[in-house]
Amino acid sequence: ILNVEQSPQSLHVQEGDSTNFTCSFPSSNFYALHWYRWETAKSPEALFVMTLNGDEKKKGRISATLNTKEGYSYLYIKGSQPEDSATYLCAPNLSGGYQKVTFGTGTKLQVIP
């Protein structure tokens, strides 16, 4: 069983606050890690894909880091806005390639105006 864990499960923050989530995964057979944002009634949207230890990616106010040796990734949101409210899913490829991904349970973020 490949355990991908995300914490916290849910989070409520005030508009303007910065926040971060954690994704931990088994480091063996790691190939890549994807972060997705999933808003209610929409398709999951790809945010980042990272492959190398120490990778950092940024998209606007959202950034992510990767540590493949210890098996974790952080997602940061700076100055949260109501439109950031969504479930954030991490999904590593743990099969040695870009085949299936194994999703975590997600972090549900609610940004309160």
Next chain:
Amino acid sequence: DTGVSQDPRHKITKRGQNVTFRCDPISEHNRLYWYRQTLGQGPEFLTYFQNEAQLEKSRLLSDRFSAERPKGSFSTLEIQRTEQGDSAMYLCASSPPQETQYFGPGTRLLVL
């Protein structure tokens, strides 16, 4: 819209009935994936295709489930003799080789 599309978006059925879902991937993507998400869980892998070949199936995909991609374009997922435990969101994704998967909006199934 050139994204991944799924049809229907919602399906309510009675236990024991058969249901079929369709996924239309992004046209140039040769890989197509099916996932299932139940309440409180992340999406779980069911199966994937490269062109028309089904390359991997999860143990979650019981004998009542079958997926096809006959011409390497759209795919169908059929569930026979549905059970209440089949109630879930069924997600389809597509990708080029060795790249990120792009997801459709899902089909939400409720089995009464």
